[in-house]
Amino acid sequence: MKRLMLLLLLVSVGTGFAKVTKQKRAAWEWMQNNSASAVECAGDIWAHPELGELETYSSGRLAGLLEGQGFEITRDVAGLPTAWVASFSNGPGPVIGYLAEFDALPGLSQAAGGTERKPLVAGGTGHGCGHNLLGTASAFAALGVRQAMIQHKLPGTVKVFGCPAEETLVGKVYMTREGVFDGVVAMLGWHPGGNNAVTYKSSLAMTSLKFRFHGRTAHGAGDPHHGRSALDAVELMSAGVNYMREHVIDKARIHYVITNGGGAPNVVPDIAEVWYYVRAPKTEDQRPILEWVRQIAEGAAMMTRTRLEEELLTSGYEVLLNDPLAELLQENLEEVGPPLFDESDWEFARGLSRSFDEPDSVLLDTTVAELEIVPPDEWGWGGGSTDDGDVSWNVPYGRITTACFVKGSPGHSWQVVSCSGSQTGFKGMLTGARVLAGAGVDLLQQPKWIERAREDFVKKLAGRTYQCGVPDSLPPPHSR
Numbered sequence: 001m002k003r004l005m006l007l008l009l010l011v012s013v014g015t016g017f018a019k020v021t022k023q024k025r026a027a028w029e030w031m032q033n034n035s036a037s038a039v040e041c042a043g044d045i046w047a048h049p050e051l052g053e054l055e056t057y058s059s060g061r062l063a064g065l066l067e068g069q070g071f072e073i074t075r076d077v078a079g080l081p082t083a084w085v086a087s088f089s090n091g092p093g094p095v096i097g098y099l100a101e102f103d104a105l106p107g108l109s110q111a112a113g114g115t116e117r118k119p120l121v122a123g124g125t126g127h128g129c130g131h132n133l134l135g136t137a138s139a140f141a142a143l144g145v146r147q148a149m150i151q152h153k154l155p156g157t158v159k160v161f162g163c164p165a166e167e168t169l170v171g172k173v174y175m176t177r178e179g180v181f182d183g184v185v186a187m188l189g190w191h192p193g194g195n196n197a198v199t200y201k202s203s204l205a206m207t208s209l210k211f212r213f214h215g216r217t218a219h220g221a222g223d224p225h226h227g228r229s230a231l232d233a234v235e236l237m238s239a240g241v242n243y244m245r246e247h248v249i250d251k252a253r254i255h256y257v258i259t260n261g262g263g264a265p266n267v268v269p270d271i272a273e274v275w276y277y278v279r280a281p282k283t284e285d286q287r288p289i290l291e292w293v294r295q296i297a298e299g300a301a302m303m304t305r306t307r308l309e310e311e312l313l314t315s316g317y318e319v320l321l322n323d324p325l326a327e328l329l330q331e332n333l334e335e336v337g338p339p340l341f342d343e344s345d346w347e348f349a350r351g352l353s354r355s356f357d358e359p360d361s362v363l364l365d366t367t368v369a370e371l372e373i374v375p376p377d378e379w380g381w382g383g384g385s386t387d388d389g390d391v392s393w394n395v396p397y398g399r400i401t402t403a404c405f406v407k408g409s410p411g412h413s414w415q416v417v418s419c420s421g422s423q424t425g426f427k428g429m430l431t432g433a434r435v436l437a438g439a440g441v442d443l444l445q446q447p448k449w450i451e452r453a454r455e456d457f458v459k460k461l462a463g464r465t466y467q468c469g470v471p472d473s474l475p476p477p478h479s480r
């Protein structure tokens, strides 16, 4: 039965290939012949997991892959030492771009392909969002496009943007502010996931900021009347924000952690800090809520006679969907077809699923989801936020997801780390790369896609202008 299924899959992929242009075929054939270099690169980045803004090895490894194939690299862009732009030009023509990421997450170290929790380094970092696959597939797609450009004299430029610190919503916000993406006519991206689909969903606009209160210390029992508690200010601020919740839109999300609440109960804390994420589906709704939170912080400082200091870390927009780019990616996703998983992938999936509370009935996605285009007021908003949002307000942007993870793997988990370093993850990555390359070749070859994407972009902006949420002079968090 399984063999029959596999045969059917091969047939369906084969039919797709028969229709493709010779330019696209050149890209895909080159990628097929060089897939080992992509798998090696993704595995190497997986083995060197680094946190946002500190991805020296990963960023260099990926830039090296492109440089080795004739891409010109501009390093250290937008004040971010691990950000770069890789560019290959084949004469005057449209400039298309790919977004690459490579940051990992704390505390998720895990053996690749393992079906049980087994950290490689206790408390170490791990690729719990699959960004080792993400960055590699974007770069590999651009290499495929380069091959098609050379072989069939396709004019234009293909760029890959090495974007650090996606997890903290930093990289692309600061890069957008510095105009790094200017001049690109269409941007393509993807994210590893549990299914094969065009990502026709926006994200939440979000601001990340810390409020520090400065008070006056005193003995908690001996002379508390001399003290002014910074922790009181944090607590009053939290109370204020929690009362505010009832009076903001349902879809707003506000969460905080107290990052410094003092050292000992018998010492009045002279410093305390609370870290907030303020989110809402649209920036125009999110910013007034943010201002309210700031006023509550001021109020808390006033009530406790402490001094307030704010540290803005980052602030990003929601993703603006682009319908023509979604259609183009859907066409290519259908042409490429889902990853071809074999018995060892299924065995891994079954093993890993035993660690889930409620395993999905379908563990590996072998289908391509249909795309349903809807008007902006019917967009889904997903649960989280991404710095892709800021890019999408400046350049028409389309993205996909492909099946790299066993379905049901929690987001940001050791299970995802396991998948991201496994054969299953690499298969999904190569599928994603082919789709992105195919769409890139179509963009260079058929200007109608670029025109349509532009028209839709202008329509979606609806006269609104992008105003970066981070002030001009503020350096990225790690460079302060």
Ligand SMILES: [Zn+2]
Residues within 6 Å of the ligand: 129, 130, 131, 166, 191
């Ligand atoms: Zn991610």
